[in-house]
Amino acid sequence: MKWLSPYEHELHLAFTEAEAILATFPESFRKPALDYLDKFHVLKENRSKNYICYLLPFWLQEHAGLASGDVRRFAVANIFGMMYYHLIDACMDEPEAVMAQQLPLAEFIHLEFVQIYSGYFPGGSPFWTYFKKYVSQWAEAVSGEKTSDFYHDDPVRMGHKAAPVKLTVAGSMLLVNREADIPRLEEAVDNVLVTLQLLDDWQDWEKDLNEGSYNALVSIVQSELKIPRERRPAPEEIRQAITVQSVLANLAEHAERNHESLVKYRTLVPGLYQFHESLRDNLKEGAIEIENERNLLQRGGLGYWLSKNM
Numbered sequence: 001m002k003w004l005s006p007y008e009h010e011l012h013l014a015f016t017e018a019e020a021i022l023a024t025f026p027e028s029f030r031k032p033a034l035d036y037l038d039k040f041h042v043l044k045e046n047r048s049k050n051y052i053c054y055l056l057p058f059w060l061q062e063h064a065g066l067a068s069g070d071v072r073r074f075a076v077a078n079i080f081g082m083m084y085y086h087l088i089d090a091c092m093d094e095p096e097a098v099m100a101q102q103l104p105l106a107e108f109i110h111l112e113f114v115q116i117y118s119g120y121f122p123g124g125s126p127f128w129t130y131f132k133k134y135v136s137q138w139a140e141a142v143s144g145e146k147t148s149d150f151y152h153d154d155p156v157r158m159g160h161k162a163a164p165v166k167l168t169v170a171g172s173m174l175l176v177n178r179e180a181d182i183p184r185l186e187e188a189v190d191n192v193l194v195t196l197q198l199l200d201d202w203q204d205w206e207k208d209l210n211e212g213s214y215n216a217l218v219s220i221v222q223s224e225l226k227i228p229r230e231r232r233p234a235p236e237e238i239r240q241a242i243t244v245q246s247v248l249a250n251l252a253e254h255a256e257r258n259h260e261s262l263v264k265y266r267t268l269v270p271g272l273y274q275f276h277e278s279l280r281d282n283l284k285e286g287a288i289e290i291e292n293e294r295n296l297l298q299r300g301g302l303g304y305w306l307s308k309n310m
Contacts, residue, residue: 003274004051007058010068011042014054014075021076021112029105036083036105051275052192053082056168059271060185064172073116074168080113081164085138092142093211117171126179130170137163145214152223155254158216159193166190188265191258192276198251199279202286205238220247243294252287255280 015037022033041047042054057074060066087106121127141150141160150157169185201208201216208215209232221233221241233241241247259280266273 001274001278003055003059003271003278007055007271008043010058010072011054011075014072014079015041015043017072018076018079021080022109025108029101029108032101032105033109036087037079040079040082040086050082052162052189052196052272053078053165055271055275056165056189057172059269059275060168060172063181063268064176064178066172066175070120070175071172073119074171077113077116077171078165078168080109080116081167084110084113085162085164089142093213117167120171120175125174127170127174130174130182131167134163134166134170146212148214149219150214151216151219155194156190158197159190161197162193165193184265185269188262188269188272191261192272192279195255195258195276195279195283198255199283202248202251202283206235209233209235209238217242217247217251220250243290246287246291246294248283248287248290252280252283255283 018037019034022037023030025033038044039048040050042049042051054075057071057078061068061071084106087102087109091103091106117127117131137157137160141157141163144150144157145161148154148157166186166189169189170182173179173181173185198216201218205215205217207213209218212232218233218238221227221238222229224241224245224247225233225237227233227237259276262273262276
């Protein structure tokens with residue numbers, strides 16, 4: 001993967017640095033912090049991968065012209081930011097199940113997250129205006145997803161649940177006195193975050209439906225079937241809409257539009273463009289596979305059997 005392979009050594013160094021910082025935590029928080037970091041280790045098997053979080057600083061490096069040490073520090077900050085917001089999300093999703101240590105652990109991690117950026121940007125820096133902006137976007141997204149229909153009303157807000165990742169954009173550009181570049185790079189990252197959320201919503205629709213969380217695929221089915229807002233679709237209604245009405249194609253088409261809007265960044269931030277291309281392709285291939293399955297079923301039992309057994 002061109003958007004990952006060139007950066008694996010630097011990612012290893014970033015995670016090693018993050019481990020060293022977490023190892024300085026008070027004893028009762030040290031192991032939980034290190035164990036939690038391990039769940040997201042990008043270079044280990046069977047871990048949850050938040051690629052854009054870890055890689056965005058490296059994807060921006062050539063455009064920004066930053067030194068490798070600064071880029072790595074921003075990557076470490078993003079790792080801590082990702083851990084912090086995952087812990088906070090868990091606290092909001094399952095408050096009764098939260099361990100007594102979880103919120104204090106989140107605060108220790110948040111302190112390290114902010115401290116890295118504080119080392120680059122003093123209190124009067126415009127960086128902290130962007131910090132407030134992205135945290136506000138995150139807060140509005142997570143607090144409004146149960147009462148708003150983001151996909152149909154304002155799709156960019158689907159990606160705002162990961163808005164703090166854009167701190168890398170603000171930090172990188174401010175460090176080289178190119179604040180004017182921030183808006184267009186924000187737009188590019190927002191488009192990628194939306195497609196990433198669409199892919200997650202396809203993969204997690206059953207879990208989201210069960211938990212009452214917002215999900216774009218569920219919203220599309222609700223709209224297509226004209227189901228009143230006071231009732232969510234049943235799982236079987238969604239499965240049928242996926243297999244019979246090809247609603248996954250809606251997500252694939254949205255991802256395609258996002259990809260077209262990213263073409264202008266193809267040479268500016270090639271890693272970000274290539275990463276989005278892989279997301280777009282996953283959705284597109286999923287929609288095509290479902291369409292092919294449906295066509296085989298429509299041709300009759302023999303045709304379907306032959307396709308699976310020949």
